[in-house]
Amino acid sequence: MQKIYISDLAKYVGQEITIQGWLYNKRSSGKLRFLVLRDGSGYLQCVYFKGNVTPEVFDLCDKIGQESAIEVTGKVKAEPRAVGGYELDATHLNVLHETHDYPITPKDHGIEFLMDNRHLWLRSSRQVAIMKIRHRIVKAIRDFFDNKGFTLMDAPILTPAACEGTSTLFETEYFDLGKAYLTQSGQLYAEAGALALGKVYTFGPTFRAEKSKTRRHLTEFWMVEPEVAFADLNDDMDLAEEFLEYIVQSVLTDRAEELKTLERDTTKLQCVKRPFPRISYDEAVEILKKNGVEFEYGNDLGAADETIVSNQFDRPVMVHRYPSEVKAFYMKRDPENPKLALAVDVLAPEGYGEIIGGSQREDDFDLLLSRIKEHNLPQAAFEWYLDLRRFGSVPHAGFGLGLERTVTWICGLDHLRETIPFPRMIYRNTP
RNA sequence: UCCGCGAUAGCUCAAUGGUGGAGCAUUCGGCUGUUAACCGAAGGGUUGCAAGUUCGAGUCUUGCUCGCGGAGCCA
Numbered sequence: 001m002q003k004i005y006i007s008d009l010a011k012y013v014g015q016e017i018t019i020q021g022w023l024y025n026k027r028s029s030g031k032l033r034f035l036v037l038r039d040g041s042g043y044l045q046c047v048y049f050k051g052n053v054t055p056e057v058f059d060l061c062d063k064i065g066q067e068s069a070i071e072v073t074g075k076v077k078a079e080p081r082a083v084g085g086y087e088l089d090a091t092h093l094n095v096l097h098e099t100h101d102y103p104i105t106p107k108d109h110g111i112e113f114l115m116d117n118r119h120l121w122l123r124s125s126r127q128v129a130i131m132k133i134r135h136r137i138v139k140a141i142r143d144f145f146d147n148k149g150f151t152l153m154d155a156p157i158l159t160p161a162a163c164e165g166t167s168t169l170f171e172t173e174y175f176d177l178g179k180a181y182l183t184q185s186g187q188l189y190a191e192a193g194a195l196a197l198g199k200v201y202t203f204g205p206t207f208r209a210e211k212s213k214t215r216r217h218l219t220e221f222w223m224v225e226p227e228v229a230f231a232d233l234n235d236d237m238d239l240a241e242e243f244l245e246y247i248v249q250s251v252l253t254d255r256a257e258e259l260k261t262l263e264r265d266t267t268k269l270q271c272v273k274r275p276f277p278r279i280s281y282d283e284a285v286e287i288l289k290k291n292g293v294e295f296e297y298g299n300d301l302g303a304a305d306e307t308i309v310s311n312q313f314d315r316p317v318m319v320h321r322y323p324s325e326v327k328a329f330y331m332k333r334d335p336e337n338p339k340l341a342l343a344v345d346v347l348a349p350e351g352y353g354e355i356i357g358g359s360q361r362e363d364d365f366d367l368l369l370s371r372i373k374e375h376n377l378p379q380a381a382f383e384w385y386l387d388l389r390r391f392g393s394v395p396h397a398g399f400g401l402g403l404e405r406t407v408t409w410i411c412g413l414d415h416l417r418e419t420i421p422f423p424r425m426i427y428r429n430t431p
Numbered sequence: 432u433c434c435g436c437g438a439u440a441g442c443u444c445a446a447u448g449g450u451g452g453a454g455c456a457u458u459c460g461g462c463u464g465u466u467a468a469c470c471g472a473a474g475g476g477u478u479g480c481a482a483g484u485u486c487g488a489g490u491c492u493u494g495c496u497c498g499c500g501g502a503g504c505c506a
Contacts, residue, residue: 029469030462049463065457081464100457101441106467107455108443112498168504185506210504211432223506302503345506357506402506427498 001073006042009076009086018073019044019088020096022123023066025106033061035090036083037072043125045079046072046088057093066105067123069097118422119431129258130418133251134407140250141224141401144243145201150226153193153200155186157207160381168209170219182207185400188330188385190227191361194396195388201226211426215415216303216353218404220424227398233342233360236397237318240346240356241276243401244316248272251410264412268350271314278318281340284309300326301345303353310347316355320344329371331359332395344399352409358399365389 001018021039028034031050036043048061064070074090081087103117104124114121121127145152158172158180174180186202193200203224210217226239248269251259259266279287284305288295291308300322301309310317321334324341334340346356362368368389372382379386407419417423422431 025467027465027468028462029465032463032465034465034468036466045466047464051463081466083466102456103441105442105456108467110443110499112438113442115498206506208505212504213432214501214503214505217505221506300504304502354506400506405506 006037006039006044006084009042009044009084012076013078013086014076016073016075016091017088018071020071021069023064023068023070023099024125025066026061026064028062033058035061035070035072035093037070037088038123038125038128040128043084044086044088045082045084046074046090048090048093052089053091053093057091060093060095064095064098065100065102067102067120068095068099070095115417115423115428116431122421125261127418129255129261130407130411130413131421132258133255133262133411134403134419136251136255137247137403137407137410140247141203141243141403143250144246145199145224145226148199150199150201151193151197153190153197153202154204155183155189155202155225157183157204159183168211170207170209184208185223186225187227187398187400190225190398191385191388191396194227194229194398195392195394198230199226199228213426214303215417216405216408218416218420218423218425221420222403223400224403225398225400227396229394229396231360231397232395233320233344233397236358236360236399237276237278237320237344240318240344240358240399241274241316244276244346244356245272245274247406248410259411262411262413264410268314268412269410271349272316276316276318276346277313278320279309280320281322284319287312298323298325306347306353307351310349310351310353313349315349317347317349318344319347327359329375329377330361330368332362333367342397346399348405348409350409350412352405354402355405355409356399356401358397360395360397363389363393363395365393 001016003018003020004012006019019037019039021037023035024038024043025036033048035046037046048058050058071094072088072090073092074088077087077089078085079087104120160180169181169184172180184206186204190200190202201224204222205220206223207220209219228235252266252269284301285295285297287309288305293305293308295305309319320343321340322343324331324333324339327341327343331341331343334342342360344358345354347353348355362371365386369386372379404416404419408416413419417425
């Protein structure tokens with residue numbers, strides 16, 4: 001008997017096949033048993049009619065519980081009444097592992113219970129859809145940069161010191177060398193890479209020990225950070241908007257089914273086409289004032305402020321040239337106004353907030369050194385980084401995109417904890 | 432860290448200071464087209480922990496633990 005996956009059913013209409021999977025749900029009506037099978041590639045309703053199967057098989061249908069591992073055999077038929085459009089006229093049922101009392105039932109559950117059972121929750125159709133979209137986004141990220149001649153050059157996860165000096169770091173002992181820290185950004189290493197290879201990107205997990213407790217923060221999250229030599233802030237924004245358009249359109253094209261499962265309003269995603277609006281920090285402050293917000297010039301935009309600004313547009317908006325005081329030490333000052341940093345934040349629409357933070361980097365040795373001193377950073381730890389300005393320094397720029405925030409936005413979720421298989425948050429590090 | 436809310440059956444939730452219930456799940460029975468199927472029955476409880484007020488506490492008070500929502504910080 002030919003063993004196939006549910007995703008390939010269309011090719012086997014009228015043929016007898018076997019599928020291995022798990023019992024997702026079960027319904028019955030008199031002499032009929034409807035077993036809904038999932039195999040990771042899709043869902044299939046298997047119909048067992050009492051007159052077509054042995055009494056043993058029919059009894060088994062009643063006996064096995066949700067998530068039992070099973071092997072079903074029968075004839076594939078097109079069936080408009082069934083979800084997915086196909087159905088299995090089943091004749092055999094082989095139980096590989098009988099299961100009872102599976103915790104996650106078809107009714108509602110609370111978030112604490114679901115998070116405690118994250119390892120099982122991942123089997124639910126909604127979580128499967130999110131993971132497939134996450135994977136498609138990761139693939140789009142890699143394809144985009146690979147196709148543009150970027151080299152993937154990953155940064156270390158164990159680092160000797162803070163990359164930015166502000167965020168709190170996870171600390172660990174490192175043999176006889178004292179403390180090491182889990183990286184909070186691969187950027188500084190990406191800069192070294194850009195001066196070696198021209199165009200690079202890092203893509204990996206990063207860690208922040210901030211005691212953030214919101215729907216937009218994880219202590220461990222994935223970030224992709226491109227870095228380009230001979231690029232300025234405008235080049236950086238050009239790259240960011242092309243990148244985001246590519247990601248969103250890839251998901252729209254290839255994960256329509258999953259977006260439907262999530263009941264995502266895709267008309268909002270279809271708007272994500274170049275060019276994106278570009279406004280300065282000053283213009284953003286004007287928008288806030290027009291909307292009656294009491295905003296003190298010089299502060300960073302809060303979550304509510306970001307929502308007001310992004311609600312003015314139907315696609316991501318790029319806010320550039322922030323006051324340098326609220327931005328990181330390595331960002332280059334605007335030559336036309338040294339109080340401003342050549343930074344850009346990309347705010348996702350629909351209130352999803354910042355998904356990208358980027359900048360043109362300070363490429364002048366003396367200015368960078370003075371910033372390091374202003375921020376009270378240990379100069380010795382940054383000597384290698386200063387070397388990048390000692391030897392062949394050139395204008396360069398890059399940005400970081402938070403993967404989980406991007407998945408949250410594209411999936412239309414209200415919390416990013418569902419976008420990573422096993423979220424790490426301030427009050428949770430299990431399972 | 433700060434502000435607010437919560438913890439009752441395996442799960443989701445009810446219960447005026449006065450005999451702790453329902454739906455789902457489970458078990459049993461019924462139905463030849465179910466779509467979170469439906470109908471009937473049964474089993475299932477140290478009301479988060481500790482103390483206090485009261486004739487009497489799931490309910491009121493205090494402390495603790497755990498969690499949720501929001502803020503700040505950020506991607």
